[in-house]
Amino acid sequence: MSAWKFYLVTFGCKVNQYETQSLREAWLAQGGVECNAPALADVVCVNSCAITSKGERDARNAVFRLRREAPTARLILTGCAARLFADYKPRPGAIWAAPDLLVPQEEKSRLLNGPWTDLDGDLDGDCAPQPHAGPLAGTASAADAASASAQAAFPPFQISAFKRARPVLKVQDGCAHRCTYCIVPSTRGKPRSRPVDEIVSEALRLLQAGHTEIMVSGINLGQYGRGTDMGDFWSLLRTLDAALAPEFAGQARLRISSLEPGQLDQQGLDALMACRMLCPHLHISLQHGSQAVLKRMGRGHYTPAMLESAVSALSAHWPVMGLGADIIAGFPGETEDDMRQLLELIERLPMSYAHVFPYSRRPGTAANRFDGQIPHSLKLERAARLREAVARKQQAFLTEQLKLSRVLVAADNPQAFAEPATDVAAADVTDAPADVTAAKPKKNTIKGVNEYYAACSIRMPAQGKRPGADAGLLPARPVAVTEKGLVVELMPAE
The missing domain is CATH 3.40.50 (Rossmann fold)
Known part of the structure; x- marks a missing residue:
């Protein structure tokens, strides 16, 4: 053809x-x-x-x-x-x-x-x-x-590159949990796990191709290895780190797509602390802060307290960490007291961002038939309240990052370094108050994320050599906070 x-x-x-x-x-x-x-x-x-x-x-x-x-x-x-x-x-x-x-x-x-x-x-x-x-x-x-x-069988997908700068590494598919609101088990099927050697080989291909950050992902990472002799997700993570770190530690990094609070037991915490290439960032499939709502969701196998305990334990190893979460607002039967518990949990956690979704009724799920369906307008109002609370936490998190002397940024488009870029105006940085600034990066700035999963607008050096497309992780100094992230300026590599 x-x-x-x-x-x-x-x-x-x-x-x-x-x-x-x-x-x-x-x-x-x-x-x-x-x-x-x-x-x-x-x-x-x-x-x-x-x-x-x-x-x-x-x-x-x-x-x-x-x-x-x-x-x-x-x-x-x-x-x-x-x-x-x-x-x-x-x-x-x-x-x-x-x-x-x-x-x-x-x-x-x-x-x-x-x-x-x-x-x-x-x-x-x-x-x-x-x-x-x-x-x-x-x-x-x-x-x-x-x-x-x-x-x-595990679907035979494989990749050797990625259209985006930070590739996804798929290690698991399917889910057997059947949360009452979720149709994923009927669309993705039962959990299946990718062989460890295939995972390691693909990670090596991606790093050797020049990628500096890999997102280890699956539909439910907690079910990796189920029904096999491959071990669990934590043993996979240790194996992956051991295979990659000798050559790539300090030059590239791994990030985990999503975990549940129940996975953060002592075995999980030990693995997180032991891995040399892992970003100090967790994204948690939390969904709610009320145990009563979690039980109705079919997620009573963990508690919000488990997450708080794990974050506290990790704080000694990761003094600074990014913490994101998925949250559902307006689940059937959710009361104002449930909302209060969720908002209080957000305030207690060092939350850096969250994805807040109004509950969506899905035919074929148990929750679609539950009594106590919340009116659409109230779901939207509750979601808005949650987003406002998360936005305040995000701004506080970003402002604290201004105290850091150095972060490592993975650029969204490293090839853009070969072209002239518009600098962030100096007034946007230097004339701003020390706590929070409304600085807005100009168009054509180069974007990226740091190790804490904070969005960064990279300010090009006024003088000196610009980094090349193979620069890898870029040392940078945070200089201002925008509505959604940081403005950073590049530093000489150590």
Whole structure:
């Protein structure tokens, strides 16, 4: 087949970003050429997310928009929203569009063979918008057997590079916990773990390719190794650090995507403290600060006190640490007292940021049927209160970082160092009060994150040699606080 052009759209989590990159590399190797506009593409692929109703809606809207922008392209919808798309019933007479091919999440890896692969449910030929019976419509038991086989094995995605500066390293897939609000177990399937040697090999490839920070990620890292002889996540982390640190410690670093408070037992704390390449930063799948709400969520296996205890224990090893969390506002039955407990927990923790989501009802989950559903307007109001509390904590955290003499920044686009950049105006830095400043970096500044996961705008040196694209982790001094991060100026490497 002659060269063909493809366009990729990704929604949702870091695991989805990883899987999109794997498809990109596979399709490039098969003669595809990635283009920067859907109208130019022969193939358009949407890798969807369904963690919230908005995510599912975004996938439908993307299909509709992309069908208009690329009417003759082969339009593929895959990812967690693919099966849900099949069950969606538009209003009578509503204008909508369907993809040419629906590939459910458990069969996404079959696209590694190319977008022209003959899959069951493929609607070859007519690309015009049309009602669609759903993925694998009318398929026989052979397709079900293929799905079952795919569910049992770890999906064969792999990458050697990443489109973003900080690549994702997928080590685990699926979840068996079944929180009452979550449809992930039905879209991602049972937990599966990637072999340790494959993980180490891929991490080495990424570091040798010049990446300076790797995000170790999975759907539920706490279930890594379950049902296997691979060990658990903490043994994996120690193995990964031991394999990489002799060559890369001080030059590159590892970051963990997300943990639960219950994982931060003594074994977990010991592993965190022992790893030489690990960023002093944790992102916690907390969800709430009320134990009553956690129990209704199906997350009664941990308590907020576990997180507080772990953070206290880590403070001696990490005097400065970034701490983020996922939080759900307005879960069914949530009371003002539950909100008070959550807000008080936020105040007690050294929180540096949080992702706050209003509860989203998901058909097929237990919570969708719970009594005590919170009105939408009240969910939004509670989410806004939580975001305000987190914003205050974030500003306090960033202001404290102004006291640091040095941070290490991983640039979002190291190649940008080769081009002139607009400096942050000196007045934005020097004329600001010492506690918090409203300094706003000018456009075209180079972005990055430091080891504490604080967003940084990198101020270029007025004189002297600019760092090259292979500069790695950049020593920098925090000089100002913006609304969402730090302004830093580069320092000479030690």
